[in-house]
Amino acid sequence: MSLVLPSELVVDRFLPTVRAVLARRLSERGMTQNEIAAELSVTQAxxxxxxxxxxxxxxxxxxxxxTIATVDRLAEGIHTGSMDGYDALAELLALIHRLEDRGPICELHETEMPELQGLGCDLCVRGLDTDVRVEREVLADVRSAARTLATIPGMAEYVPNVGTNVGMALPDAGDETDVAAIPGRIYSMSGRVEVPANPEFGASSHVATALLAAKAAGPDTRGAINVATDDRLLEAARSLGYDPLAFDASYEDRADRLETTFRDRGAVPQILYHEGAFGIEPITFVFGATATDAADRLQELVETASN
Incomplete structure (x- = not known):
């Protein structure tokens, strides 16, 4: 784990940059290096x-x-004497606050501390958010499920041309931004399953549509994976006691149609599939209570289909 405080980045990366730009602005206005050093509390060297x-x-x-606009105001204020130390400090603190709110400091913090990526972290400006722990747990579950997919023997055969994805919804998910998935989708290359990135919220509308419809009909269903529709998987599902449910491949009103289908059935199926249509590749969805649950179910299907 890399534990990096935003304040460290302000001191180590932000302030030296601002001082450098501000020093040049003051020099351009005719101030001597000794005068600038006194104003910025650094050495003449x-x-x-x-x-x-x-x-x-x-x-x-x-x-x-x-940042540039603020530095220009500081340079003008210091040069003309219209801004004292208190005013300059207030300007800088306000700038830092803005840059921490999904700005460059926040971006740099996510780079230095990858655990924050995809969380929509706003600890710096809003304090501790009790929902962040739940979001982290969902992201960790999707990450674990993706690793499982990458290690299933023969899994590459079931990755569709459009790619596979694995998603998991937050407990109170309302739209696709509340569903974590893999950006860019999971794909196969030379017989291997490749996971291109860490999960993020809002990364897959395709899986999210099916998953949100399933969750609306059955709140305990929060994980889903899409794979290519294949007779071997469907036969494996039936042999394991699952009852795969077919649905219309059309994208039009898919969410509403799926939700109605699930409610009419009285339960969310573990396996949902369509046979494709013009321009639409045949796809099967494997559902689970979590993303890892769905991955374990898919592994069971693939292993059964291989026997």
């Missing part, structure tokens, strides 16, 4: 490097319009 462009800095901040 540091200012010399800043002005010469040798101090580098982070491009996320150096090219950020909000």
């Amino acid at each position: 540091a200012i010399s490097k800043y002005v010469a462009g040798e101090a580098g800095g982070d491009g996320r901040f150096r090219n950020d319009p909000d």
Whole structure:
């Protein structure tokens, strides 16, 4: 685990960049390096490097319009004497707050601490969110399910041309942004199953549509995987006591039609499939209480189909 505080990034990456840009702005306005060093509370040698462009800095901040606009205000205020230290500090703190709210600091934090990626983390601006733990658990479950798919012998045969995905919904999911899945979908290459990225919320409308309809009819169904429709899998499902349910492949009003179908049946099937249509590849959905539950069920189907 990499534990990185946002404040570390502010000190190590943001402030040096702002000081470098601000030093050059003040130099352009005719202030001496000693005067600039006194204003920024750094050494004259540091200012010399800043002005010469040798101090580098982070491009996320150096090219950020909000940061540049704030630095320009600071430079003008310091140069003209219209802004004192309190005013300058207030400007910088307000800028940091904005950059932490899904801005460059937040982006950099996710890069330095990958555990935050895909969480929509807003700890810096809103404090501890009790829902974050649930979101993390869902993301971890999808990640585990994806790893399972990648290790099932023969799984690559059942990855459709459009790709496979595995998803899991939050307990109170209302739309596809509440369903975590793999961005870019899972695909097969040279007989292997490749998982291209870590799961994120809102990454798959395809799986989310079927999963949200299933969850509306049966709240305990929160995980789903799509694979290619294959007679071997369907026969394996029947031999294991499942009752696969066929549905119309059309995308039009699919969510409403599926929800009605599930309610009419009186339960959400473990296996749902269609035979395709013009421009629509035949697809089967495997449902479960969680994403890992769906993955375990799919593994059982694939292994049975191989025997």
